[in-house]
Amino acid sequence: VEALPTDVTVSCDAIPTAVVLTATDNCDASVTVNYTEEFSGQEEGCASEYTITRAWRVQDCAGNETSHMQILTVEDNEAPTLVSVLEDITVACDNVPEVPTLEFTDNCSSNVTQTNFEETSTFDGSDSDYTITRTWTVTDDCGNVADFTQNIAVTVNTTVTELADSRCIDDGTIDLNDYLANQSEDGTWEVTQGSVTISDDGSFDPSGLNLGDYIFTYTSPNNGCLIATKVTININDDCIVLPCGQEDVVISKAVTPNGDSWNEFFEITGVESCGFVANVKIFNRWGAKVFESNNYANNWNGTSDGATFGGAERLPAGTYYYIVILENSGLKPFTGAIYLGTK
Incomplete structure:
Protein backbone atom coordinates (compact mmCIF):
# COMPACT_ATOMS: atom_id res chain seq x y z
CA VAL A 1 0.00 0.00 0.00
CA GLU A 2 2.74 2.49 1.03
CA ALA A 3 5.52 3.94 -1.16
CA LEU A 4 8.27 1.38 -1.55
CA PRO A 5 11.69 2.39 -0.13
CA THR A 6 14.48 2.73 -2.67
CA ASP A 7 18.12 1.66 -2.50
CA VAL A 8 20.28 4.18 -0.61
CA THR A 9 23.85 4.78 0.57
CA VAL A 10 24.03 5.94 4.18
CA SER A 11 26.58 6.78 6.84
CA CYS A 12 27.23 4.15 9.47
CA ASP A 13 25.74 6.40 12.17
CA ALA A 14 22.64 7.38 10.14
CA ILE A 15 20.98 4.09 9.15
CA PRO A 16 17.22 4.69 8.68
CA THR A 17 14.62 2.60 10.44
CA ALA A 18 12.95 0.01 8.23
CA VAL A 19 9.67 1.18 6.68
CA VAL A 20 6.54 -0.67 7.80
CA LEU A 21 4.64 -1.84 4.70
CA THR A 22 1.08 -3.15 4.51
CA ALA A 23 -0.78 -4.89 1.69
CA THR A 24 -4.31 -5.52 0.42
CA ILE A 52 21.92 -4.36 4.55
CA THR A 53 19.35 -6.18 2.40
CA ARG A 54 15.76 -5.59 3.52
CA ALA A 55 12.93 -7.70 2.07
CA TRP A 56 9.16 -7.39 2.41
CA ARG A 57 7.09 -10.40 1.22
CA VAL A 74 26.57 1.51 4.73
CA GLU A 75 29.75 3.60 4.58
CA ASP A 76 32.20 4.99 7.16
CA ASN A 77 33.78 8.09 5.66
CA CYS A 108 31.25 4.45 14.18
CA SER A 109 34.51 2.66 15.02
CA SER A 110 35.04 1.44 18.54
CA ASN A 111 38.81 1.85 18.22
CA VAL A 112 40.82 4.97 17.42
CA THR A 113 44.55 4.35 16.97
CA GLN A 114 47.26 6.99 17.20
CA THR A 115 49.59 6.19 14.31
CA ASN A 116 52.09 9.02 14.63
CA PHE A 117 53.25 11.92 16.79
CA GLU A 118 55.66 14.57 15.60
CA GLU A 119 57.14 17.60 17.35
CA THR A 120 59.14 20.27 15.51
CA SER A 121 60.75 23.47 16.77
CA THR A 122 62.02 26.62 15.08
CA PHE A 123 64.46 27.32 17.93
CA ASP A 124 67.76 28.43 16.37
CA GLY A 125 69.84 29.01 19.49
CA TYR A 130 60.17 30.51 18.35
CA THR A 131 57.35 28.00 17.79
CA ILE A 132 56.97 24.36 18.79
CA THR A 133 54.49 22.45 16.61
CA ARG A 134 53.01 19.18 17.87
CA THR A 135 50.98 16.98 15.52
CA TRP A 136 49.02 13.83 16.40
CA THR A 137 47.81 11.51 13.59
CA VAL A 138 44.99 9.04 14.33
CA THR A 139 42.91 6.57 12.31
CA ASP A 140 39.70 4.62 12.86
CA ASP A 141 39.03 0.95 12.04
CA CYS A 142 38.13 1.80 8.43
CA GLY A 143 41.25 3.87 7.68
CA ASN A 144 39.81 7.36 8.03
CA VAL A 145 42.75 9.57 9.11
CA ALA A 146 42.74 12.84 11.04
CA ASP A 147 45.55 15.18 12.15
CA PHE A 148 45.38 17.39 15.24
CA THR A 149 47.93 20.17 15.72
CA GLN A 150 48.99 22.37 18.62
CA ASN A 151 51.21 25.43 18.14
CA ILE A 152 53.18 26.62 21.16
CA ALA A 153 54.60 30.15 20.89
CA VAL A 154 57.73 30.21 23.06
CA THR A 155 59.34 33.30 24.59
CA VAL A 156 63.10 32.98 25.08
CA ASN A 157 64.59 33.76 28.50
CA THR A 158 68.29 34.09 29.26
CA THR A 159 69.78 33.09 32.62
CA VAL A 160 72.92 35.13 33.24
CA THR A 161 75.82 34.31 35.60
CA GLU A 162 78.17 37.23 36.24
CA LEU A 163 81.86 36.81 37.07
CA ALA A 164 84.65 39.32 37.66
CA ASP A 165 88.42 39.03 37.55
CA SER A 166 91.54 41.17 37.39
CA ARG A 167 94.38 40.30 35.04
CA CYS A 168 97.73 41.89 34.43
CA ILE A 169 98.59 43.22 31.02
CA ASP A 170 101.64 40.96 30.93
CA ASP A 171 99.82 37.78 31.98
CA GLY A 172 99.85 36.36 28.48
CA THR A 173 96.94 34.89 26.54
CA ILE A 174 93.68 34.78 28.51
CA ASP A 175 91.36 31.84 27.72
CA LEU A 176 87.78 32.94 28.42
CA ASN A 177 86.63 29.32 28.46
CA ASP A 178 88.37 28.93 31.82
CA TYR A 179 85.49 30.95 33.32
CA LEU A 180 82.81 28.54 32.13
CA ALA A 181 81.30 25.91 34.41
CA ASN A 182 78.80 23.27 33.28
CA GLN A 183 77.84 25.15 30.11
CA SER A 184 77.49 23.55 26.68
CA GLU A 185 80.22 23.90 24.09
CA ASP A 186 77.91 25.03 21.28
CA GLY A 187 77.70 28.64 22.44
CA THR A 188 79.52 31.78 21.27
CA TRP A 189 81.62 34.47 22.87
CA GLU A 190 81.08 38.15 22.13
CA VAL A 191 82.68 41.35 23.36
CA THR A 192 80.02 43.45 25.08
CA GLN A 193 82.35 46.17 26.36
CA GLY A 194 85.82 47.24 25.30
CA SER A 195 87.87 47.33 22.14
CA VAL A 196 89.42 43.89 21.93
CA LEU A 209 95.26 46.86 25.48
CA ASN A 210 94.16 50.03 27.24
CA ASN A 222 69.87 25.29 27.24
CA ASN A 223 66.75 23.14 26.71
CA GLY A 224 65.03 25.73 24.53
CA CYS A 225 66.22 28.66 26.65
CA LEU A 226 69.54 30.50 26.75
CA ILE A 227 72.19 30.48 29.44
CA ALA A 228 74.90 33.14 29.53
CA THR A 229 78.09 33.79 31.45
CA LYS A 230 79.08 37.47 31.67
CA VAL A 231 82.74 37.93 32.54
CA THR A 232 84.16 41.33 33.51
CA ILE A 233 87.97 41.37 33.40
CA ASN A 234 89.91 44.35 34.70
CA ILE A 235 93.13 44.65 32.72
CA ASN A 236 95.75 46.38 34.84
CA ASP A 237 99.51 46.83 35.06
CA ASP A 238 99.85 45.80 38.70
CA CYS A 239 102.05 42.87 37.82
CA ILE A 240 103.40 41.46 41.09
CA VAL A 241 105.58 38.44 41.33
CA LEU A 242 104.24 36.39 44.21
CA PRO A 243 105.77 33.31 45.86
CA CYS A 244 102.65 31.27 45.04
CA GLY A 245 101.95 29.44 41.80
CA GLN A 246 99.14 27.53 40.15
CA GLU A 247 100.52 24.24 41.46
CA ASP A 248 100.47 25.46 45.07
CA VAL A 249 96.69 25.87 45.20
CA VAL A 250 94.82 22.95 46.79
CA ILE A 251 91.05 22.81 46.40
CA SER A 252 88.71 20.37 48.13
CA LYS A 253 87.41 17.42 46.12
CA ALA A 254 84.59 16.53 48.52
CA VAL A 255 82.54 18.10 51.28
CA THR A 256 80.84 15.84 53.85
CA PRO A 257 79.40 18.04 56.64
CA ASN A 258 78.43 15.20 58.96
CA GLY A 259 80.21 16.33 62.11
CA ASP A 260 83.17 13.95 61.94
CA SER A 261 85.64 16.87 61.48
CA TRP A 262 86.77 15.53 58.07
CA ASN A 263 85.92 17.47 54.89
CA GLU A 264 83.42 19.60 56.77
CA PHE A 265 83.96 22.63 54.49
CA PHE A 266 84.96 23.49 50.93
CA GLU A 267 88.53 24.68 51.38
CA ILE A 268 91.11 26.53 49.29
CA THR A 269 94.56 26.07 50.82
CA GLY A 270 98.27 26.19 49.99
CA VAL A 271 98.57 29.94 49.34
CA GLU A 272 97.58 31.41 52.69
CA SER A 273 100.80 33.41 52.94
CA CYS A 274 100.21 35.20 49.64
CA GLY A 275 97.27 37.27 50.82
CA PHE A 276 95.03 36.44 47.86
CA VAL A 277 91.32 37.21 48.10
CA ALA A 278 89.27 34.26 46.82
CA ASN A 279 86.09 34.81 44.83
CA VAL A 280 84.04 31.60 44.81
CA LYS A 281 80.93 30.60 42.89
CA ILE A 282 79.32 27.16 43.13
CA PHE A 283 76.73 25.80 40.71
CA ASN A 284 74.52 22.76 40.62
CA ARG A 285 74.51 20.35 37.67
CA TRP A 286 71.83 22.42 35.87
CA GLY A 287 74.00 25.52 35.91
CA ALA A 288 72.09 27.31 38.68
CA LYS A 289 74.26 29.21 41.16
CA VAL A 290 73.81 27.94 44.73
CA PHE A 291 76.61 29.81 46.55
CA GLU A 292 78.75 32.90 46.01
CA SER A 293 81.37 34.70 48.09
CA ASN A 294 83.66 37.56 47.02
CA ASN A 295 85.87 37.09 50.10
CA TYR A 296 85.68 33.40 50.73
CA ALA A 297 86.69 32.17 54.19
CA ASN A 298 86.68 28.37 53.68
CA ASN A 299 83.24 28.18 55.29
CA TRP A 300 80.87 26.61 52.74
CA ASN A 301 79.41 23.35 54.03
CA GLY A 302 76.69 22.55 51.52
CA THR A 303 74.03 25.17 52.22
CA SER A 304 72.38 27.38 49.63
CA ASP A 305 72.77 31.11 50.04
CA GLY A 306 69.23 31.62 48.76
CA ALA A 307 70.08 32.44 45.14
CA THR A 308 68.33 29.35 43.89
CA PHE A 309 66.06 27.99 46.57
CA GLY A 310 64.54 31.18 47.99
CA GLY A 311 66.26 30.82 51.37
CA ALA A 312 69.17 29.13 53.13
CA GLU A 313 68.79 25.38 53.24
CA ARG A 314 70.84 22.22 53.00
CA LEU A 315 71.58 21.21 49.43
CA PRO A 316 71.05 17.61 48.29
CA ALA A 317 74.00 15.29 47.91
CA GLY A 318 75.55 15.17 44.47
CA THR A 319 78.14 16.72 42.18
CA TYR A 320 78.50 20.51 42.04
CA TYR A 321 80.84 22.74 40.05
CA TYR A 322 83.02 25.60 41.21
CA ILE A 323 84.81 28.63 39.80
CA VAL A 324 87.57 30.01 42.04
CA ILE A 325 89.24 33.30 41.15
CA LEU A 326 92.21 34.41 43.26
CA GLU A 327 92.26 38.18 42.89
CA ASN A 328 95.57 39.86 42.04
CA SER A 329 97.25 36.46 41.86
CA GLY A 330 97.97 36.43 38.16
CA LEU A 331 96.66 32.85 38.19
CA LYS A 332 94.02 31.52 35.83
CA PRO A 333 90.58 30.80 37.29
CA PHE A 334 90.26 27.38 38.88
CA THR A 335 87.28 25.26 37.79
CA GLY A 336 86.24 21.76 38.68
CA ALA A 337 83.78 19.44 40.32
CA ILE A 338 83.10 19.05 44.05
CA TYR A 339 81.15 16.17 45.52
CA LEU A 340 78.74 17.07 48.34
CA GLY A 341 77.81 14.18 50.61
CA THR A 342 76.02 13.78 53.91
CA LYS A 343 77.61 10.61 55.25
Missing part, protein backbone atom coordinates in the same frame (compact mmCIF):
# COMPACT_ATOMS: atom_id res chain seq x y z
CA ASP A 25 -5.66 -8.32 -1.76
CA ASN A 26 -8.69 -8.39 -4.08
CA CYS A 27 -9.93 -11.64 -2.58
CA ASP A 28 -8.08 -12.39 0.63
CA ALA A 29 -9.16 -9.93 3.29
CA SER A 30 -6.34 -10.85 5.62
CA VAL A 31 -2.80 -10.67 4.22
CA THR A 32 0.33 -10.10 6.30
CA VAL A 33 3.61 -8.56 5.10
CA ASN A 34 6.65 -10.47 6.36
CA TYR A 35 9.87 -8.44 6.84
CA THR A 36 13.43 -9.82 6.87
CA GLU A 37 16.83 -8.17 7.06
CA GLU A 38 20.26 -9.55 6.13
CA PHE A 39 23.79 -8.14 6.63
CA SER A 40 26.66 -8.89 4.25
CA GLY A 41 29.92 -7.53 2.84
CA GLN A 42 31.52 -6.67 6.15
CA GLU A 43 35.32 -6.48 5.78
CA GLU A 44 37.69 -7.78 8.43
CA GLY A 45 38.83 -4.93 10.67
CA CYS A 46 36.25 -2.49 9.32
CA ALA A 47 33.01 -3.36 11.07
CA SER A 48 31.22 -0.15 10.15
CA GLU A 49 31.07 -0.68 6.36
CA TYR A 50 28.67 -3.34 5.08
CA THR A 51 25.43 -3.97 3.15
CA VAL A 58 3.31 -10.96 1.16
CA GLN A 59 1.26 -13.96 0.02
CA ASP A 60 -2.50 -14.47 -0.15
CA CYS A 61 -4.30 -17.69 0.64
CA ALA A 62 -4.11 -18.82 -3.01
CA GLY A 63 -0.31 -18.58 -3.04
CA ASN A 64 -0.08 -15.36 -5.04
CA GLU A 65 3.10 -13.61 -3.86
CA THR A 66 4.48 -10.08 -4.05
CA SER A 67 7.86 -8.93 -2.72
CA HIS A 68 10.08 -5.84 -2.57
CA MET A 69 13.78 -5.48 -1.71
CA GLN A 70 15.78 -2.50 -0.57
CA ILE A 71 19.62 -2.45 -0.43
CA LEU A 72 21.34 -0.07 2.00
CA THR A 73 25.06 0.48 1.39
CA GLU A 78 34.10 10.21 8.80
CA ALA A 79 37.48 10.59 10.54
CA PRO A 80 37.93 10.47 14.31
CA THR A 81 37.41 13.60 16.40
CA LEU A 82 39.22 14.97 19.44
CA VAL A 83 37.64 14.69 22.88
CA SER A 84 40.43 16.38 24.86
CA VAL A 85 40.95 20.14 24.86
CA LEU A 86 43.91 21.13 22.66
CA GLU A 87 44.65 24.84 22.31
CA ASP A 88 47.46 26.96 20.92
CA ILE A 89 49.33 28.55 23.83
CA THR A 90 52.11 31.04 24.57
CA VAL A 91 54.67 30.14 27.26
CA ALA A 92 58.17 31.00 28.45
CA CYS A 93 60.95 28.67 27.32
CA ASP A 94 61.39 27.25 30.82
CA ASN A 95 57.67 26.49 31.14
CA VAL A 96 56.95 24.42 28.03
CA PRO A 97 54.39 21.75 29.05
CA GLU A 98 54.96 18.03 28.64
CA VAL A 99 53.32 16.31 25.67
CA PRO A 100 49.74 15.60 26.77
CA THR A 101 47.93 12.29 26.40
CA LEU A 102 44.92 13.01 24.19
CA GLU A 103 41.59 11.19 23.96
CA PHE A 104 39.85 10.64 20.61
CA THR A 105 36.49 9.24 19.54
CA ASP A 106 34.84 8.10 16.29
CA ASN A 107 31.23 8.16 15.10
CA SER A 126 69.38 32.78 19.40
CA ASP A 127 67.28 35.05 21.62
CA SER A 128 64.48 35.12 19.02
CA ASP A 129 61.11 33.74 20.08
CA THR A 197 89.37 41.02 19.46
CA ILE A 198 88.89 37.47 20.66
CA SER A 199 89.90 34.39 18.68
CA ASP A 200 87.55 31.69 17.50
CA ASP A 201 88.55 29.54 20.48
CA GLY A 202 87.60 32.29 22.96
CA SER A 203 91.01 33.69 23.91
CA PHE A 204 92.79 37.04 23.65
CA ASP A 205 96.15 38.62 24.40
CA PRO A 206 95.87 41.54 26.88
CA SER A 207 99.25 43.01 25.95
CA GLY A 208 98.84 46.36 24.22
CA LEU A 211 93.82 49.49 30.95
CA GLY A 212 90.29 49.13 32.31
CA ASP A 213 87.29 46.82 32.36
CA TYR A 214 86.46 44.52 29.45
CA ILE A 215 83.20 42.57 29.41
CA PHE A 216 82.74 39.28 27.54
CA THR A 217 79.51 37.26 27.28
CA TYR A 218 79.23 33.59 26.40
CA THR A 219 75.72 32.51 25.35
CA SER A 220 74.59 28.95 24.63
CA PRO A 221 71.27 27.10 24.21
